Amino acid sequence: QVQLVESGGGSVQAGGSLRLSCMFSGNVHWNYWMAWFRQAPGEQREGVAGINSDGTTTYLDSVKGRFTISKDIENNVFLQMDNLKPEDTATYLCAAQRGGGPPSLADKWYDYWGRGTQVTVSS
Secondary structure (H helix, E strand, O other), X not given: OOEEEEEOOEEEEOOOOEEEEEEEEXXXXXXXXXXXXXXXXXXXXXXXEEEEOOOOEEEOHHHOOOEEEEEOOOOOEEEEEXXXXXXXXXXXXXXXXXXXXXXXXXXXHOOEEOOOEEEEEEO
C-alpha cells in the first residue's frame, strides 16, 4: 500500500520560487515512477516532472530549466520550482507507480495519488 502526502504549496509573485515535497509511505525496495502533476480549474491534469528509481528524469517542455525534480533514498520526492509564472498556478499532485524505464507523464499509468497542494503565482 502506497500513501503520498504533499506539502510546500503557497502564494508567490511571478519570478519567485517554491519547493514542493511529497512524503512516500510504502515498500521502498520496489522500483517506482514518481511524478508531479498539476491541474488548474477547468483544465486537464498534466504531467510536470517525473523521476524513476535510477534517477532518470522527464519534464514538461514549459517547465524545463525552471523546475527540478529530485528524490531521496526513502522515495520522498521534491519539486524545486524557480522563476514561477502565473500560468504555473494550479493544484500540484504527487503520483507513484511501480515500474522501470523512463518515467511517463501520462496520468493514466499512475495508480497512487496524493491529495495535492495549491500553488498560486501572481503577476
